[in-house]
Amino acid sequence: MTAKQQLILNLVRSSCAHCTAEKIFEEARKEMPGIGLATVYRNLSALAEDGIIRRIYVSGEPDRFDKTVEDHDHAVCKNCGRMIDVNVGDIKKQIEESLKTTDFTYDLCIHDYCTECRHARYSAKAE
Amino acid sequence: MTAKQQLILNLVRSSCAHCTAEKIFEEARKEMPGIGLATVYRNLSALAEDGIIRRIYVSGEPDRFDKTVEDHDHAVCKNCGRMIDVNVGDIKKQIEESLKTTDFTYDLCIHDYCTECRHARYSAKAE
DNA sequence: CTCGTAAATGAGAATGATTCTCAAATTTAA
DNA sequence: TTAAATTTGAGAATCATTCTCATTTACGAG
Numbered sequence A, B: 001m002t003a004k005q006q007l008i009l010n011l012v013r014s015s016c017a018h019c020t021a022e023k024i025f026e027e028a029r030k031e032m033p034g035i036g037l038a039t040v041y042r043n044l045s046a047l048a049e050d051g052i053i054r055r056i057y058v059s060g061e062p063d064r065f066d067k068t069v070e071d072h073d074h075a076v077c078k079n080c081g082r083m084i085d086v087n088v089g090d091i092k093k094q095i096e097e098s099l100k101t102t103d104f105t106y107d108l109c110i111h112d113y114c115t116e117c118r119h120a121r122y123s124a125k126a127e
Numbered sequence C: 001c002t003c004g005t006a007a008a009t010g011a012g013a014a015t016g017a018t019t020c021t022c023a024a025a026t027t028t029a030a
Numbered sequence D: 001t002t003a004a005a006t007t008t009g010a011g012a013a014t015c016a017t018t019c020t021c022a023t024t025t026a027c028g029a030g
Helices: A003-013 A022-033 A037-049 A093-100 A115-126 B005-014 B019-033 B037-049 B091-099 B115-126
Strands: A054-056 A064-066 A072-076 A083-087 A106-112 B055-057 B061-066 B073-077 B081-085 B105-112
Touching: A003 A037, A003 A054, A003 A115, A022 A037, A037 A054, A037 A064, A054 A072, A093 B091, A093 B105, A106 B091, A115 B019, B005 B019, B005 B037, B019 B037, B019 B061, B037 B055, B037 B061, B055 B073
Parallel strands: A072 A106, B073 B105
Antiparallel strands: A054 A064, A072 A083, A106 B105, B055 B061, B073 B081
């Protein structure tokens, strides 16, 4: 694993949780100014392909990357875009029972308001 | 509602269930050769915006459009791309309980093999 | 070491889906 | 029927992502 690959992985694992490739690129540049966007995309894709990180699809938005590969779901804030991990019961099992197979994957993304934005919204309404 | 809008809606409601905009465009052209791709996208987006049809997001693939707006989920075949409606218990309720809000939407897409492709796969292996 | 092959990289071009722009055509209402 | 509003087609623009390819870098055999 090269220094650039290591840097990208470290970023996903620390400061850039649930970040887009573009954001990771920005951060990576601060430490290695010469790094190219293609390298970031290339390595993120490879890491996700190898199951070392997880690629998260968000409808109509750029993909994000997650250090946690274990089963869990995501919610993204409709206002600020922040993303959090959520555990919504055992969706996997529920799908298994419904489809009678185990040979599937699924993408679930919840569009909600994060706590901060929800508060801001209600205060705004009260004004 | 103009003739073109009506045509697009009819296509989604009949021959083009779970189709992409491109596919709907192809079909629309057969009936109205002059119709433009932008018109198809424009009207599909408007119809979805107004809740008359539903836009379905599939990770890494073009969006599809569904005549059924009521709550249900989708599974797409990893081999042939065909999409079917599925009902996987009450995911909505499960998320509600987990997040303690009702102010959200969600996209769920299951990636599986359709019956035909699954059979084809197993026969292929047996050869 | 040191040479050569393989792998990784950067820059920018290419791609694909979708939206935007804007002038021309069409519809609508008064 | 006539001005104003809406819809349309064509193609440009956009955005995320991947691809190309020449260059750099890393690495193993001698």
